[in-house]
Structures are given as C-alpha cells and as structure tokens.
Amino acid sequence: MDSKTALLVIDMQNDFCEGGALAVEGGTSIVPLVNKLIAGYDHVILTQDWHPQGHSSFASQYEDKAPFETIEMPYGEQVLWPDHCLQGTDGAAFHRELEWTTAQLVIRKGFRREIDSYSAFRENDRETPTGLAGYLRERGIDDLVLCGLAFDYCVAWSALDARRFGFSARVVEEATAAIDLDGSKAKMRLAMEEAGVRFA
Ligand code: VGL
Ligand code: ZN
Numbered sequence: 001m002d003s004k005t006a007l008l009v010i011d012m013q014n015d016f017c018e019g020g021a022l023a024v025e026g027g028t029s030i031v032p033l034v035n036k037l038i039a040g041y042d043h044v045i046l047t048q049d050w051h052p053q054g055h056s057s058f059a060s061q062y063e064d065k066a067p068f069e070t071i072e073m074p075y076g077e078q079v080l081w082p083d084h085c086l087q088g089t090d091g092a093a094f095h096r097e098l099e100w101t102t103a104q105l106v107i108r109k110g111f112r113r114e115i116d117s118y119s120a121f122r123e124n125d126r127e128t129p130t131g132l133a134g135y136l137r138e139r140g141i142d143d144l145v146l147c148g149l150a151f152d153y154c155v156a157w158s159a160l161d162a163r164r165f166g167f168s169a170r171v172v173e174e175a176t177a178a179i180d181l182d183g184s185k186a187k188m189r190l191a192m193e194e195a196g197v198r199f200a
Contacts, residue, residue, distance in 0.1 A: 003041070003042045003043065003141075004140060004141055004142050004143055005041065005042075005043065005141065005143040005144070005145060006041065006043035006044070006045055006136065006139075006141045006143070006144055006145070007037055007038060007040075007041040007043065007044045007045070007144075007145045007146075007147070008045050008046075008047070008120060008144050008145065008146045008147075008148075008158060008162075009034060009037075009038065009044065009045070009046045009047070009098075009100070009103070009147055009148045010047050010120065010146060010147070010148030010149060010154045010155045010158055011047055011048065011049045011085075011148055011149045011150070011154050012031070012034060012046070012094055012095050012098045012100070012148050012149060013048060013049060013085055013091065013092055013093060013094055013095065013149075014090055014091050014092070014093055014094075014095055014096075015049075015084040015085050015091035015092065016049075016084075016085075016149040016150065017031075017095050017149075020084070020091055021082050021083060021084040021085075021091050022081055022082050022084040022085075024149050024150045024177045024178065024179055025177060026177035027149050027150075027177050028095070029177075030147070030148075030149075030174075030175050030176065030177055031095055031097050031098055032097075033147075033172075033174060033175045034098065034147050034148065034175050035097070035098065035099045037145070037147055037172060037175055038099055038100065038102060038103075039099070039102075041145070043104060043139070043141060044100075044102055044103040044104060045103060045104065045105045045106075045107065045120075045132070046094070046100055046103045046105070046106045046107070047106070047107045047108075047109060047120045047148070047154065047158070048085075048092065048094070048106055048107070048108045048109070049084070049085035049092065049109060049110050049154070050085060050087050050092060050108035050109060050110055050111050051083075051084065051085050051086055051087065051092075051110045051111065052086075052087055052111060052113050053086060054113060055083075055110065055113055055116070056073070056078075056113055056114050056115070056116065057078060057079075057080060057081050057110070057116040058080065058081060058082070058083045058084075059080035059081065059082065060082075060083055062080065065080050066080075067080060067081055067082045068080065068081075068181060073115075073116075073124075074125075075115065075124055075125035075126070075127075076124070078116055078124065079181065085110070087111070105135065107120050107130055107131070107132055109123070109130055110123075112128075115128065117130070118153050118154045118156075118157035118158070119154070119157035119158045119160070119161040120132050120154070120158040120161070121133055121158065121161035121162065121164075121165060122161055133165045133167075136167065141167075142166075142167055142168065143167065143168045143169075144159075144162050144167050144168065144169045144170070145169075145170050145171075145172060145200075146158060146159050146162070146169060146170070146171045146172070146176075147171070147172045147175035147176055148175070148176060149176065149177055150176070150177065150178055150179045151171075151173070151176035151177060151178035151179075151185060151188070151189075152178045152179055152180060152181070152184040152185045152187075152188040152189075153179060153184070153188075155171060155176050156188035156189075156191065156192055159171055159192050159195075159197045160191060160192060160195050160197070162197075163195040163196050163197060164195070168196075168198075169196075169197045169198070170197070170198040170199065170200055171192065171197055171198070171199050171200070172200045173199050173200065174200075
C-alpha cells in the first residue's frame, strides 16, 4: 500500500543557497539532511520558485524601492526581493548536490508576473491555486513533512496552507534555514504552532 505521507521539499534552488541572488544563510548546509529525508519517503514533491523577467516581486521594477522593502499590491503587502530564480537560469536550478531525481512532482510557482507565490498551494493573493491540494487528495496523501527554504517564507506559507486545506503538517526545522526579516522567523514559527503545524 502506498504511504499517505509526502515529503515537500521547498525551493532548494541555487539562488537561495550561498552565492545565490537571494542567499539564505545556512541554505547550502542543509542539503545533505534534505537528501537524507528524500531517501526516506515514497512520495517526494519539490517546489521551484520560477519567475519571469520583470516579476512584480522584484525591487528592480520600482524606481524608489530597494530589496527587502515592502510595497502594497492589490492583494496586500508584498516584500520586494532582489531579482531571483529567473525561469531557466542556473539560479533557478535545484542545488547541484540535491538528490531530487526520485521526486514525483515539481510544482513551479511565482510564474505570473503580477502575483508572487510563497505557498506551494496558493499564490500570494490567497486565491489562485497551484493544483497541489487536488493532486494530494487524488493520490490519497493526507500528511505532509516539509523542509527547505526559506523557513519563514515559502516553507511557512506552505505549512500554513497545508493545515488550511486539511492536511497534517510537520516541519523538519533543522532541514530549513530562515531569511529572518524584521523578526519573521519567530513570527511565522508562532503562526505555524497556532495553526497546528508540528515541528520535528
Ligand atoms: C522565497 C522570497 C522570494 C522562498 C521565494 O523560497 O522562501 N522567498 N521568493
Ligand atoms: Zn521568489
């Protein structure tokens, strides 16, 4: 019988690792642990941040904005980032030491110019689905284990949405690394705890 648990590996891409355009401190060092996790699950799903040029989450699109400042979008507040994970570039590729070949699904996100997408389930308007919830339900998967980058953005938003869509969710914290912008790490950890996300 197929297991009802899937490992969700979030955005283990060059641009989020040391030397990348939006490097997360400690990003590279979690690769071996993520590989160990991948080896232990029947169902492995990866996400890949996948932006077109001129994406609206890039600070470079606004004359008076710098990376890590925020802007008001039609769907709410949005942090502005350095240009990163451009479709088809080396920065958007999975880290070269990531052993991802057994993954059964890659969810690409952030490909609409006007909406960013942190969560593996929904874009940042909190309406547009990626299709992941339907995929999991059709596969009979109801339990998720999450790891990857960044703890306080794409991992957290994915874990919160997992709970919202009725999945159980556990974050393997040592197989994550955080951006930690203005206390975002503590804030998102608390939000996850309150939503019933468990930590390993
Ligand atoms: C992410 C910022 C912008 C992430 C993606 O993977 O956490 N953060 N795009
Ligand atoms: Zn992004």
